[in-house]
Amino acid sequence: MTDLGGGRIRIDYGTTTAPSDNGLVYTMRQTTRDTAAGFVWESSDVTVRRIAARYLHGFGIVGQFSENITFDHNEFRTDPTTGRTTSAFADMIQLSGVRGKVTITNNVFDGPQDDPINIHGTYLQVTQRLAPDTLVLSYMHNETAGFPQYHPGDQVEFVEKRTMAAVAGGTATVLSVDGPSGQDHDKSLTTMTVTFDRPVPDVVTAGGYVAENTTYTPSARIAGNVFRNVPTRGILVTTRRPVVIENNVFDAMSMASVYISSDAYQWYESGPVRDVRIRHNTFLRPSGPVIFVDPTNQVLDPATPVHQGIHIEQNEFRIGNVELVSAKSVRGLTFVGNDVRRLDRDQLLAVRADDPCPTVGATTRLSAFAIKAPHSSSLFSLHGASDVLIRDNQYDNGLNLRADLDATQADQVTVEGDDIRFGQDNVLPVVQEPRFRSSEPRVLKVAPDGTATALAAGSAEVTAVVRTETGKLVSRPLTMTVGGDPASPACSRTTFVSDMPFTAESNGWGPVERDMSNGEQGGGDGNPLQIRGTRYDKGLGVHAPSSVSVLLDGRYERFVSQVGLDDEGGGNGSVAFEVVADGKVIATTPVMTGSDPARTIDVDVASVQELTLRVTDGGDGNSYDHADWADAHLVPTG
Numbered sequence: 335m336t337d338l339g340g341g342r343i344r345i346d347y348g349t350t351t352a353p354s355d356n357g358l359v360y361t362m363r364q365t366t367r368d369t370a371a372g373f374v375w376e377s378s379d380v381t382v383r384r385i386a387a388r389y390l391h392g393f394g395i396v397g398q399f400s401e402n403i404t405f406d407h408n409e410f411r412t413d414p415t416t417g418r419t420t421s422a423f424a425d426m427i428q429l430s431g432v433r434g435k436v437t438i439t440n441n442v443f444d445g446p447q448d449d450p451i452n453i454h455g456t457y458l459q460v461t462q463r464l465a466p467d468t469l470v471l472s473y474m475h476n477e478t479a480g481f482p483q484y485h486p487g488d489q490v491e492f493v494e495k496r497t498m499a500a501v502a503g504g505t506a507t508v509l510s511v512d513g514p515s516g517q518d519h520d521k522s523l524t525t526m527t528v529t530f531d532r533p534v535p536d537v538v539t540a541g542g543y544v545a546e547n548t549t550y551t552p553s554a555r556i557a558g559n560v561f562r563n564v565p566t567r568g569i570l571v572t573t574r575r576p577v578v579i580e581n582n583v584f585d586a587m588s589m590a591s592v593y594i595s596s597d598a599y600q601w602y603e604s605g606p607v608r609d610v611r612i613r614h615n616t617f618l619r620p621s622g623p624v625i626f627v628d629p630t631n632q633v634l635d636p637a638t639p640v641h642q643g644i645h646i647e648q649n650e651f652r653i654g655n656v657e658l659v660s661a662k663s664v665r666g667l668t669f670v671g672n673d674v675r676r677l678d679r680d681q682l683l684a685v686r687a688d689d690p691c692p693t694v695g696a697t698t699r700l701s702a703f704a705i706k707a708p709h710s711s712s713l714f715s716l717h718g719a720s721d722v723l724i725r726d727n728q729y730d731n732g733l734n735l736r737a738d739l740d741a742t743q744a745d746q747v748t749v750e751g752d753d754i755r756f757g758q759d760n761v762l763p764v765v766q767e768p769r770f771r772s773s774e775p776r777v778l779k780v781a782p783d784g785t786a787t788a789l790a791a792g793s794a795e796v797t798a799v800v801r802t803e804t805g806k807l808v809s810r811p812l813t814m815t816v817g818g819d820p821a822s823p824a825c826s827r828t829t830f831v832s833d834m835p836f837t838a839e840s841n842g843w844g845p846v847e848r849d850m851s852n853g854e855q856g857g858g859d860g861n862p863l864q865i866r867g868t869r870y871d872k873g874l875g876v877h878a879p880s881s882v883s884v885l886l887d888g889r890y891e892r893f894v895s896q897v898g899l900d901d902e903g904g905g906n907g908s909v910a911f912e913v914v915a916d917g918k919v920i921a922t923t924p925v926m927t928g929s930d931p932a933r934t935i936d937v938d939v940a941s942v943q944e945l946t947l948r949v950t951d952g953g954d955g956n957s958y959d960h961a962d963w964a965d966a967h968l969v970p971t972g
Contacts, residue, residue, distance in 0.1 A: 622656025683809035691825035907958030
């Protein structure tokens with residue numbers, strides 16, 4: 335990398351392979367997070383209100399050994415006029431070892447490179463016993479040093495690292511501390527000698543145990559906030575006092591939206607939770623698991639859980655194919671009264687007519703089918719959990735109502751009103767008992783069972799409606815023309831592959847897209863299909879390696895498509911196309927590049943039962959391999 339001056343740099347690549355980062359935005363920063371924008375230290379009753387934090391070099395606001403901190407109506411996001419995409423390079427709010435009440439309400443957290451909110455204590459490892467009542471304790475993470483961790487009079491709890499369980503009789507009061515002060519460098523910045531009011535149990539030995547200051551653990555209320563464009567977690571919280579997370583909107587978290595850990599192996603962020611209420615929140619486009627409980631205990635014993643009392647109630651989840659809840663070492667987990675919907679529910683259904691242009695007086699048959707596959711991910715995974723309740727939730731069609739149990743007894747999981755199955759798939763069908771309706775009943779009368787009767791010349795839009803636990807699913811409309819010209823394109827019985835249900839699909843980047851380019855990893859995020867400047871209304875947008883299968887049942891004569899690299903690849907990429915009929919390759923293309931014009935595939939599929947469309951990477955990796963099966967359609971027999 336060479337600085338050319340004037341705000342420009344030159345990047346030289348180490349190979350001749352075309353870079354695969356077209357469209358990505360790069361940010362540069364110092365990796366040492368040496369200065370927080372705000373530091374709350376040994377303070378009480380602090381309120382931060384109505385600030386606009388547009389660009390934070392490191393942490394936003396750090397709070398340590400303080401009491402009663404409030405953040406209200408603040409904006410942590412970039413100024414859109416600057417062109418910046420990153421508002422912070424570390425946590426926006428990190429509260430480490432505070433007490434009293436933490437209140438975080440009505441804020442916007444948008445575009446950090448780490449967690450918007452992190453509330454925790456700090457585990458110090460026991461590294462030496464100087465006397466029965468005196469220990470040497472050490473900070474273990476290389477970014478944690480220099481500040482005191484205990485005051486005389488503070489309560490301390492000792493915890494075994496392997497089990498993360500509190501030591502029996504292992505609480506004590508601090509009498510004196512000799513260690514870092516936060517004011518000078520005369521003493522070690524990472525170790526301190528602490529004397530307690532009683533002998534520490536003999537089992538507490540160097541290397542295997544940690545200590546937490548339980549005096550400095552807060553209650554927390556996090557409400558009315560918006561979290562957007564976060565590449566990490568939304569909220570991290572580990573405190574033994576009550577926590578309420580309510581009325582927030584989480585949009586596009588790249589990891590868990592709510593993460594509860596308790597970590598004595600990496601970051602050493604303490605401690606257990608005892609009463610967490612996650613309620614009335616909206617989770618949009620989340621990554622999975624949406625709620626993640628993952629302490630670092632190496633020994634998993636449901637009889638001695640790390641966490642207790644986590645209640646997930648009356649939230650709205652709008653999800654892709656992800657897990658809802660993964661919970662480890664927790665007793666008293668409830669998931670009650672939540673609404674779980676597919677993110678793509680408005681794109682799930684389509685309607686097919688045996689004859690899209692019936693003559694007056696004729697009848698034709700309508701059918702509804704799914705144009706998106708059911709989800710395969712389990713909704714729940716429970717590891718060493720007990721006293722679990724899943725009750726009275728509403729689930730969309732096409733979800734997998736499965737719970738995977740690990741070191742969790744089935745009799746410890748109560749399910750009421752939900753058809754959750756343990757260790758086996760229970761995929762709700764996308765299409766269940768469809769009903770049909772016509773926009774013009776005087777032109778086309780549609781019976782609920784799908785029989786359409788042509789009454790008068792004209793056009794009508796037909797839709798299918800499927801009822802689900804979470805509300806109606808409505809199909810995309812199908813336009814039918816009574817008395818239309820059978821030779822016209824609108825009356826053609828040609829079937830587009832993008833209007834057919836897939837029997838199987840796989841894709842190299844995000845889902846297969848219908849009637850749009852592949853785009854990015856989300857469903858429905860593509861662009862109009864376009865090959866060398868020519869746009870196509872119908873087709874499939876895929877990314878190598880890709881495979882899509884549809885059922886033909888011997889009803890078609892020919893398969894026809896224009897194929898090539900989509901223009902969204904910027905002229906890059908290389909792929910090859912294959913058509914497979916009942917397991918036999920019947921058509922291929924040579925390797926095509928992003929500069930090649932579209933090729934026509936026109937192949938006989940008479941008597942074929944299943945057709946598979948494959949795209950390979952051309953043998954040189956799959957960078958930029960956004961490929962289109964444009965205008966892909968089937969000509970019916972006869």
